[in-house]
Amino acid sequence: MRAQFRVSNKLLPSITTLDANNNTTSSIVAPSSPGKQPLVDILDVPIKTKPKEVSMSAFSFLFSGIVQYYQERLTHGADLEQKLSDLGYSVGFRINEIILYREKNPQRKNRVIPMLQFISNTVWTMLFGKNASSLEQSTDSINRYMIYENQPIECGFISIPKNLSGLQCSYFTAGIIKGILTASEFPADVKVFPSQNKESTVFIVDFDYDVIDREELWK
């Protein structure tokens, strides 16, 4: 598979590509037609320090459109969970980058607990405007941690028919968590369950055993 790296050089309007054999080829980026501006390279667009705001209903409408689209195409309820989790996974991967970019003192998290605290505080605030309700470590198994959330944002406007469990939509957030963890080299599996008292949602994070072994080395 050919690896392609793009280097943007502000002096020359060209794209240099390196392929796996380290041969460089370059092409000049020309305006696509007269009268249009030359394409601005996405790597040169400055990232705003303060993100814009949109209405929550815009996101709710988009999310409901997504759920409807999947429900038409899939037959099993469990597949919907997987698809939403996959969607959240790619969101999480990208959100990870921009959050770290915006942090005041970005530090790479090596240990499990600081990483989970990063997710339940910083990431949650960036996405939902508040911290997660709580973060706990399971006493049963060594690789399991729980994040509790009292009011999941995406499920606010969804009414669930009785034959479905009602948690499928939280799998989107679970996918985001999984994406962030995987992008930060903490491979894990994230599932959603109702909590004991049925009021809040629990995100169960099961880390791969490699991560736990790595934790042991740090001790």
Place this chain on the structure above:
Amino acid sequence: MSNIAKLQKVGDSTFGRIEKINSELLTMTYGSLVTQLLRDFEDTDAVNKQLEKMGHKIGVRLIEEYMAKSNPSAGSCKEFKDTAEAIAKVGFKMFLGFNAQVTSWNQEQTQFSLVFQENPLNDFVELPERLKTEGLFYSNLLCGVIRGALEMVQMRVECIFVKCPLRGDDVSEIKVTLIDYLKEIVLEDE
């Protein structure tokens, strides 16, 4: 025109009142959706149609929220011109946080263009060459939303994306054409 200024005020005040979230969540979710659609369909025209269809379903429900949240003291839309300005100044501002401009009216006053510079759905997005040449309209969802919303207020329109910054243009432009006014069908009771 004072009507435009009034609508702008309505849009700003509504946007100030409603609950807001980080635009990046919306951006990333929409990006993941488009990526998934491209994997599912593999044909750019089919993806464009699917985005428009999804937007239509959203628009049908969005109009209720628009009516409920924006204070209709600005007056109901008497002409198609008012509708156009209402979409640009109130609708776009309320949901996506930016204003659009209405330009390029045709002679019969049935076709206009919505022009806007910033689009939160387009942030951080770059289209590969193949999709540019195949004609993917990344934000085609917006066309469907406008079509669906106006259908609920008895107007049949056609919305096409004309310009998109992801394909090299400097602004985004949606052309809206009024086809006809729908008559309300009242079912007769037996």
